[in-house]
Amino acid sequence: MKAGRSSLRRPLRTIGPTLTVLILAVGIASGCGGGGGNKKATTEPTAPAPSQAASGAKLFSDNCESCHGTNGAGGHIGPNLQKSSVAENLAKVEKQVRNGGAVMPPFKGVLSSEQIDAVAHYVVEQIAPKG
Numbered sequence: 001m002k003a004g005r006s007s008l009r010r011p012l013r014t015i016g017p018t019l020t021v022l023i024l025a026v027g028i029a030s031g032c033g034g035g036g037g038n039k040k041a042t043t044e045p046t047a048p049a050p051s052q053a054a055s056g057a058k059l060f061s062d063n064c065e066s067c068h069g070t071n072g073a074g075g076h077i078g079p080n081l082q083k084s085s086v087a088e089n090l091a092k093v094e095k096q097v098r099n100g101g102a103v104m105p106p107f108k109g110v111l112s113s114e115q116i117d118a119v120a121h122y123v124v125e126q127i128a129p130k131g
Helices: 002-033 050-063 090-099 113-127
Strands: none
């Protein structure tokens, strides 16, 4: 029984580091979908209600900071949202959060539509580059 467990653990030990390297490589190469040529937002964001902004900040802290860093300033995996033209576009942010992309996981099914809307508004209104 001990030999069976040992042979099972060996592949599991190599999966973690291999997966981490793969995720980092894909994230660096793709920029998590960030960037792009057009910096003009195609959808004008509406100002969120104060409770929505606070909710968005909390949701960002709980779900996004581990990859995108504090205040969206960039992390080990996710791009710096403070310098991302995608972060200026509400529709693109909502789509990215909902469906994921590159190494970003989808949050559809994890967050409600209202929560996705709140975090997207927070990113566009509080984190995205201004100007």
